[in-house]
Amino acid sequence: MKKDLLNVEDLTSADLANIIALSEKIKLNRLDWHHLSLAGKSIGMIFSKSSTRTRVSFEVGISELGGNSLFLDSNDMQLGRGETIADTAKVLSRYIHGVVIRTYSHDDVVEFAKNAHFPVINALTDEFHPCQILTDLFTINEFSGKLDGVKVAYVGDCASNMANSIILAAKLAGLDLVLTSPEKYKPHAELMDSVNSDNSNVSWTTDVYAAVKDAEYIYTDVWVSMGDEKEKEERVELLSPYQVNMDIVSAASTGVRVMHCLPAHRGEEISEEVLNSNQSIVFDQAENRLHVQKAIMTMLLDENWDQILKA
Ligand code: CP
Numbered sequence: 001m002k003k004d005l006l007n008v009e010d011l012t013s014a015d016l017a018n019i020i021a022l023s024e025k026i027k028l029n030r031l032d033w034h035h036l037s038l039a040g041k042s043i044g045m046i047f048s049k050s051s052t053r054t055r056v057s058f059e060v061g062i063s064e065l066g067g068n069s070l071f072l073d074s075n076d077m078q079l080g081r082g083e084t085i086a087d088t089a090k091v092l093s094r095y096i097h098g099v100v101i102r103t104y105s106h107d108d109v110v111e112f113a114k115n116a117h118f119p120v121i122n123a124l125t126d127e128f129h130p131c132q133i134l135t136d137l138f139t140i141n142e143f144s145g146k147l148d149g150v151k152v153a154y155v156g157d158c159a160s161n162m163a164n165s166i167i168l169a170a171k172l173a174g175l176d177l178v179l180t181s182p183e184k185y186k187p188h189a190e191l192m193d194s195v196n197s198d199n200s201n202v203s204w205t206t207d208v209y210a211a212v213k214d215a216e217y218i219y220t221d222v223w224v225s226m227g228d229e230k231e232k233e234e235r236v237e238l239l240s241p242y243q244v245n246m247d248i249v250s251a252a253s254t255g256v257r258v259m260h261c262l263p264a265h266r267g268e269e270i271s272e273e274v275l276n277s278n279q280s281i282v283f284d285q286a287e288n289r290l291h292v293q294k295a296i297m298t299m300l301l302d303e304n305w306d307q308i309l310k311a
C-alpha cells in the first residue's frame, strides 16, 4: 500500500483483498484483539465539515488499536487564519504519526499529504470518500461472498463524491455498475472515460427503471452534499424521479439490497419504507466503517500488518 489513502485509485487489487481480509479478522475478533498497532501513536483528525459516522468510528477505532486521537476542528487551527497547508503538515509531522482529514477541496488533501511525513487518510472531500466506498465493498463482499460481476445500481446525484468513488471502486473490484440520474447530475466524463478505457463495466442512463433492472444492490446518497446547500431547491426538483422507493426497489432483482452511506434524508433520496425494510443494509454499512478503518490504519501504521493478517 502507498503511504497515504487519498483515493481508491491509490489501491491495487491486492491492497483491496488485504483490506477486506484484515477487516474480516478485526470484525470477528473485535472483543479479543491483541494487536495494538497504534500503541504510542497519536492520530490527528482535521475536520472542516460535519460528521457523525466518520468521526466516531475513527476515534473509537484509534482507541481500540491502542492509539490516541486528537480531534482538530480546522476553524480552531491557524489554518483557519491563513497558515498554509504545507506548513501545517510539516509542523504536525514533528508531533504526531498520522492524520485523518475531512475537507472541501481534494487538492488540499493531496497538498497536505505531500508535505506530511506520516500517512494521511482522506475522510471525505468534495470529490472522493474512499473510507466509505471501501467499507461498502467490504459489506457487499460480506453479503454476496464476492465482488467481481456483482450488479450494482447507483441512483441519484452521479457527479458527487460517492458517485466518483463508486465508479473507481467498480473498476478496482470488477463490479457491474450502472449509474442513473438526470442529465444535469450525470457522472464526470473523464472519470467514466478513464474507467471504461480499461474494460470496466460501468455505464450511465437517465432511465432509473432500466438501471435497477437485475440489480443486486441499489445504492443512493443525499441529493444535497455538504457544500451544495445553495442548490437545494433545483436538486430536489430534478432528482425527485430518482427517489429510491418501493416502486423502484420492486423493479430490481428479488432480494435486492439497498445501501446508503448515510446520513439519509427520508422522503428525498430514499423513502422511509425502503430505509426501514428488510432489504436495507444501511446500518451494517455504518457499523463496518469501524472495522474497515481499523484495518486501513493497521496497514498504514503498523509495519507488521501482514503478520497480523497471516496469524
Ligand atoms: N457516511 C459518512 O461519512 O457519514 P458522516 O458524514 O456522518 O461521517
Ligand code: NVA
Residues within 6 Å of the ligand: 124, 160, 161, 162, 221, 222, 224, 225, 226, 261, 262, 263
Ligand atoms: N455526498 C455526501 C456524503 C456524506 C457522507 C456529502 O458529501 O455530503
